[in-house]
Amino acid sequence: MRMFLLGLAALVIVAIAGISAPWLQFLLSLAIAKGLAALGVAILLRAGLISIGHAMFFAIGAYATAFLTRNGITDFVSLLILSTLIATAAGVVVGAFMVRYRAIFFAMLNLAVSMVLFSLLSKLYNITGGTDGMRVARATFFGIAPGEQTFELIVFLTSLVVVMLVGFAVSAYFRSPLGEALKAVHTNEIRLEYISIPVWGVLLVGYTISAALAGLGGSFAAMIIGHVLPEMAFWTESGHLILVAVLGGIGGVAGPFIGAIFLELVHTFAASFTDAWSMIVGAALLFVIFFLPSGLYGLINKKRGGSAV
Amino acid sequence: MSKPLLKAENLEISFHGVKAADGVNLEINEGEFLAIIGPNGAGKTTLLNLCTGYLKPSAGHVYLDGKQITHLSPRQIAKRGIARAFQIPQLFTDHRVIDNVMLSNAARLNLWQMLSPLDRPRYRDEAMELLRMFNLADHANDLASTLPEGRRKLLDIAVALALKPRLVLLDEPTSGVSAIERFGLMETLMTALRQAKVTALFVEHDMDVVRRYAERVLVWNRGHVLTQGRPEEVFQDQRVIETVVGAV
Ligand SMILES: Nc1ncnc2c1ncn2[C@@H]1O[C@H](COP(=O)(O)OP(=O)(O)OP(=O)(O)O)[C@@H](O)[C@H]1O
Numbered sequence: 001m002r003m004f005l006l007g008l009a010a011l012v013i014v015a016i017a018g019i020s021a022p023w024l025q026f027l028l029s030l031a032i033a034k035g036l037a038a039l040g041v042a043i044l045l046r047a048g049l050i051s052i053g054h055a056m057f058f059a060i061g062a063y064a065t066a067f068l069t070r071n072g073i074t075d076f077v078s079l080l081i082l083s084t085l086i087a088t089a090a091g092v093v094v095g096a097f098m099v100r101y102r103a104i105f106f107a108m109l110n111l112a113v114s115m116v117l118f119s120l121l122s123k124l125y126n127i128t129g130g131t132d133g134m135r136v137a138r139a140t141f142f143g144i145a146p147g148e149q150t151f152e153l154i155v156f157l158t159s160l161v162v163v164m165l166v167g168f169a170v171s172a173y174f175r176s177p178l179g180e181a182l183k184a185v186h187t188n189e190i191r192l193e194y195i196s197i198p199v200w201g202v203l204l205v206g207y208t209i210s211a212a213l214a215g216l217g218g219s220f221a222a223m224i225i226g227h228v229l230p231e232m233a234f235w236t237e238s239g240h241l242i243l244v245a246v247l248g249g250i251g252g253v254a255g256p257f258i259g260a261i262f263l264e265l266v267h268t269f270a271a272s273f274t275d276a277w278s279m280i281v282g283a284a285l286l287f288v289i290f291f292l293p294s295g296l297y298g299l300i301n302k303k304r305g306g307s308a309v
Numbered sequence: 310m311s312k313p314l315l316k317a318e319n320l321e322i323s324f325h326g327v328k329a330a331d332g333v334n335l336e337i338n339e340g341e342f343l344a345i346i347g348p349n350g351a352g353k354t355t356l357l358n359l360c361t362g363y364l365k366p367s368a369g370h371v372y373l374d375g376k377q378i379t380h381l382s383p384r385q386i387a388k389r390g391i392a393r394a395f396q397i398p399q400l401f402t403d404h405r406v407i408d409n410v411m412l413s414n415a416a417r418l419n420l421w422q423m424l425s426p427l428d429r430p431r432y433r434d435e436a437m438e439l440l441r442m443f444n445l446a447d448h449a450n451d452l453a454s455t456l457p458e459g460r461r462k463l464l465d466i467a468v469a470l471a472l473k474p475r476l477v478l479l480d481e482p483t484s485g486v487s488a489i490e491r492f493g494l495m496e497t498l499m500t501a502l503r504q505a506k507v508t509a510l511f512v513e514h515d516m517d518v519v520r521r522y523a524e525r526v527l528v529w530n531r532g533h534v535l536t537q538g539r540p541e542e543v544f545q546d547q548r549v550i551e552t553v554v555g556a557v
């Protein structure tokens with residue numbers, strides 16, 4: 001309950017910041033989009049699995065939005081839902097293959113698949129626009145086409161609502177037997193088998209949810225930026241998602257969003273006068289790893305990292 | 310009502326040329342309390358690994374209720390009613406003590422229930438009952454990793470029983486438990502098994518425990534059954550005294 005109120009308070013603060021300083025809206029919406037994908041990565045981290053390829057689902061969500069828009073679907077909500085479903089389907093297919101692997105094999109296989117996607121997106125010029133990517137026309141809301149500022153405001157507010165819904169859903173998932181079992185995969189897979197809980201099923205559900213979240217984030221990003229690029233699937237983007245997840249903390253659903261907003265702010269301010277950006281991020285990461293093992297999120301949640309939100 | 314619940318036939322397996330099971334035959338009847346004794350490295354744990362599908366025998370079969378289970382996975386065998394407690398406790402160390410038991414209970418849930426909260430009064434009560442039985446109730450909300458060695462062993466057994474199995478295989482239930490608590494644990498265990506009508510096979514090093522609780526003893530040496538019978542008979546046997554009792 002306390003965490004719920006804190007989360008709500010944080011959302012309200014972000015909302016006020018965005019509304020009173022409209023130039024922040026773009027930045028915060030994008031941070032939230034990445035935060036959604038980082039939450040997906042964090043879900044797998046709970047099971048002790050590091051995916052260095054999750055940007056592929058972010059890219060799938062983004063390109064799905066681009067293709068759907070090009071094919072005449074322009075409604076904002078429909079685009080979000082359909083793109084997420086497409087990423088979810090991709091998650092089931094890729095996940096069915098991935099959940100048999102652990103540790104470095106899991107990490108590398110995800111990387112490999114994401115690199116295949118990256119090169120397909122870059123090479124299939126006629127379909128994907130190659131390295132130029134694809135433009136994404138501004139979405140409409142229930143048939144109304146808003147101006148740029150209104151669009152940014154609506155996207156920003158929607159992203160906050162989505163964060164809240166996703167926060168509820170994912171923390172409910174973490175508290176369910178399936179979510180608890182996901183954490184148990186990390187500590188004792190053998191015992192899990194011996195109490196007749198199918199590890200592959202537990203992981204496949206986790207993987208699919210994480211792909212869906214990354215796809216949702218990607219769809220948001222495509223509409224916020226108005227453009228999709230193959231780089232969205234590049235491995236450095238996957239690395240960025242891990243960075244966000246670890247920095248923010250994987251103890252609860254709020255962590256990745258805190259991490260994403262923090263990084264996006266540091267990036268914007270540090271990059272504007274020096275190239276100290278990498279140094280600041282590096283120092284922050286060192287600080288978190290040594291002093292805040294449960295991430296920035298651990299600052300507000302002093303409790304043992306077991307229950308979420 | 311004495312028919313074999315579990316039956317192993319001519320099981321064979323070897324590691325690097327050393328036979329850990331060399332034509333093993335075993336029967337355990339419904340409601341029985343069977344002990345397995347034998348020196349270190351005799352292949353006792355290996356036998357449990359074979360019966361639960363963790364290892365596949367190079368020859369031989371395992372039957373539950375007359376049906377082959379040799380080819381099944383540990384998960385499928387657990388689903389059919391064989392639970393196992395481990396020589397070295399296998400716990401979810403990042404979970405609370407009570408979560409360990411509740412997760413085991415949750416294995417019976419359907420998919421929809423698998424998505425609703427685990428920590429609910431109904432599941433909690435069920436788990437607490439078991440924890441109370443094993444004197445773990447005070448630790449219910451502690452992380453499993455913080456439990457002292459002896460209590461981990463108890464929790465490991467509680468997790469196995471939470472599955473409500475028909476047969477439980479216990480690998481040295483009293484090892485790591487202090488000599489004073491040993492008989493208390495065995496009493497608890499016997500009560501729990503009788504109450505739930507669970508058949509049990511237990512590997513044991515403490516001969517006093519075996520003498521007092523086992524209905525039948527299998528003596529194990531170098532991958533095969535040396536002899537078997539009632540405890541009082543078996544402990545008279547000169548070979549048993551040499552290989553097992555003397556060695557412990
Ligand atoms: N997975 C394995 N790989 C290789 N060798 C193994 C494996 N499991 C068991 N062994 C070997 O098989 C033999 C029997 O081991 P096992 O653990 O079954 O003995 P045990 O009777 O349970 O001994 P203890 O009383 O020490 O628990 C030993 O020599 C052991 O080293």
Ligand SMILES: [Mg+2]
Nearest residue numbers: 353354355396
């Ligand atoms: Mg052993």
